[in-house]
Amino acid sequence: xxxxxxKMSTCPTDVAPTKGRxxxxxxIIIPAHNEEAVIxxxxxxxxxxFKYVVAVSDGSTDATCTEAKSAKAxxxxxxxxxxxxxxxxxxxxxxxxxxPVDYFVTFDADGQHQVEDVIKMRDEIxxxxxxxxxxxxxxxxxxxxxxxxxxxxxxxxxxxSNITSGIKLTDAHNGLRIFNRHVAQSINLEEPGxxxxxxxxxxxxxxxxxxxxxxVKIIYTDYSKSKGQSIFxxxxxxxxxxxxxIVK
Amino acid sequence: MIVAQIVFIGAxxxxxxxxxxxxxxxxxxxxxxxxxxxxxxxxxxxIRPAFADDVAQMVGIGRGSDLVLYGLVFVVVLQxxxxxxxxxxxxxxxxxxxxxxxxxxxxxEELREDxxxxx
Numbered sequence: 001x002x003x004x005x006x007k008m009s010t011c012p013t014d015v016a017p018t019k020g021r022x023x024x025x026x027x028i029i030i031p032a033h034n035e036e037a038v039i040x041x042x043x044x045x046x047x048x049x050f051k052y053v054v055a056v057s058d059g060s061t062d063a064t065c066t067e068a069k070s071a072k073a074x075x076x077x078x079x080x081x082x083x084x085x086x087x088x089x090x091x092x093x094x095x096x097x098x099x100p101v102d103y104f105v106t107f108d109a110d111g112q113h114q115v116e117d118v119i120k121m122r123d124e125i126x127x128x129x130x131x132x133x134x135x136x137x138x139x140x141x142x143x144x145x146x147x148x149x150x151x152x153x154x155x156x157x158x159x160x161s162n163i164t165s166g167i168k169l170t171d172a173h174n175g176l177r178i179f180n181r182h183v184a185q186s187i188n189l190e191e192p193g194x195x196x197x198x199x200x201x202x203x204x205x206x207x208x209x210x211x212x213x214x215x216v217k218i219i220y221t222d223y224s225k226s227k228g229q230s231i232f233x234x235x236x237x238x239x240x241x242x243x244x245x246i247v248k
Numbered sequence: 249m250i251v252a253q254i255v256f257i258g259a260x261x262x263x264x265x266x267x268x269x270x271x272x273x274x275x276x277x278x279x280x281x282x283x284x285x286x287x288x289x290x291x292x293x294x295i296r297p298a299f300a301d302d303v304a305q306m307v308g309i310g311r312g313s314d315l316v317l318y319g320l321v322f323v324v325v326l327q328x329x330x331x332x333x334x335x336x337x338x339x340x341x342x343x344x345x346x347x348x349x350x351x352x353x354x355x356x357e358e359l360r361e362d363x364x365x366x367x
Contacts, residue, residue, distance in 0.1 A: 056350075076354045083343045091347045095354065190340055 025103060026122055026178070027052040027096035030073075031088030032109035036063040038223060042111050043071035049115055052099050056092045058082035085175075086196025090189040097184055104184045108175040110223060117216040121178045124214055131183050131209035134169065135176035135216030146220050165201040169213060173197045176216055183209055279330075286323065 028050050032039050039055065046053050055068040055075050059082025068075045076091055083091070089106055096104055103122060107113050117135060125133045137146075138158075154173060161172035177200070179187070186207055191199040204211050293300040293316065300312025309315050 074354075076350050078346055078350050081346065083346055087343050087347070090343075091350055094347065095351060190343065192339060192343070 022051050023049055023119075023122070024051045025101050026050055026105060026118075027054055027092075027099050027101045027103070028105045028107050028118070029089060029092035029096060030055045030107050030109050031058055031085045031092060032056065032060065032064050032068065033058045033082055033085070033088075034060050034062045034064060035109040036060075036067050038111050039064055039109050040067040040071045042107075042109055043068060043073045046107065046115050046118075047071070047073075049119065052096065052101060054092045054096050054099075055109070056088040056095075058084065058088040084192035084196070086189045086191050086199060089196060090187075093184050093187070093189075097181070102181060103178055104181075105178045106175055111221060112218050113176045114217050114219070117176060118178065121176070121214060121216070124212065125178050125180065128212060129210075130212045132177060132179040132204065132211045134171070134211065134213050135174045136169070136171035136213040137174060137216060137218040138170045139213060139215035146218070150220075161198055161201055165198065165205055167201050167205050167211075169201065171213065172201050174216070174218070179209075183207075286319075289319075 028046050030039075030042065030046070030053065032055055035042075043053050043055060053071075053073040055064075055073040057065045057068065057075060057077045059078050059080075065075055065077050074095070076095055078088060078091065082088070092106075093104055103125060105118055105121070107118065113135075121133045121135065124130075138154075154171070158170060158172050162168050165172075175197075187200070187203050189196050189199055189203075203209070293312070297312065300315055302312075304310055304312045304315040307315070309318065
């Protein structure tokens with residue numbers, strides 16, 4: 001299996017490429033649906049610091065796969081149809097379990113997440129030995145360019161998630177997480193779409209994973225805002241979670 | 249009358265919970281029994297419409313037509329939930345298939361690449 005590693009980033013960030021060792025004990029899993037515009041740069045940015053990047057194209061109808069392959073990521077393509085972000089993550093996790101890694105990171109494809117935050121989270125999980133470390137945009141610096149409607153929606157989602165799962169988090173729907181092999185082997189995500197965020201929270205409680213939240217930076221661009229959850233879809237998400245509780 | 253209403257509402261909810269929790273052949277058998285009972289009750293009400301009124305007054309609903317309506321609502325809601333359960337199970341099966349196919353294709357791709365690199 002050939003995995004190319006780009007040492008120089010070509011993406012327009014203001015962070016200089018890090019010199020030094022490339023991290024080989026962590027797999028970065030990037031679920032992507034129709035992200036041809038940004039996926040290559042996102043992967044190249046991650047590859048500055050991490051050897052194993054697993055991109056899962058989830059039923060994409062554009063050039064997401066081609067772009068991801070051109071960045072020399074490990075690319076898995078869900079065809080003939082996608083399974084949603086949760087399904088793509090589970091596929092990425094199952095593949096990554098075959099790699100010689102100790103940690104698994106879920107990382108969004110739209111460029112919102114910062115690779116440097118993954119380093120911080122990796123340091124945290126190694127230091128505290130918890131099973132899962134999750135990023136929170138509400139613990140540290142205020143997210144840049146977040147609309148008021150989005151802020152209200154996310155806060156409401158957090159309250160709802162905390163009530164339904166019994167786990168107290170400040171940012172349950174943050175896609176940036178790192179977990180160990182035990183979690184990767186047992187988490188078994190089954191919910192479609194964005195419900196996986198709530199499913200992960202429920203699995204934390206059900207499987208007794210130890211967890212921690214640390215502040216991370218989320219940068220909203222016009223592109224990432226266009227790809228985010230609509231407020232109307234939040235209604236679908238909420239009812240699906242309630243139905244999921246009634247109908248197991 | 250209120251007590252009778254509470255008892256029947258409780259029984260309806262209890263039946264629904266039992267229906268949802270049971271699986272496999274038990275659920276299938278329960279559905280068949282329920283369908284048979286519904287048809288039998290419908291036949292009785294058609295033959296003796298006054299009987300529907302008697303039952304309705306016994307449970308505190310009032311009119312036989314209201315009793316039939318509430319029964320219909322109950323059945324429709326149960327069917328919606330049943331369809332949701334079936335759809336969810338179907339989605340999980342589909343997801344497993346798509347995932348296995350995708351991972352196998354990836355494995356094949358890697359084997360081909362290894363072969364090309366060796367040659």
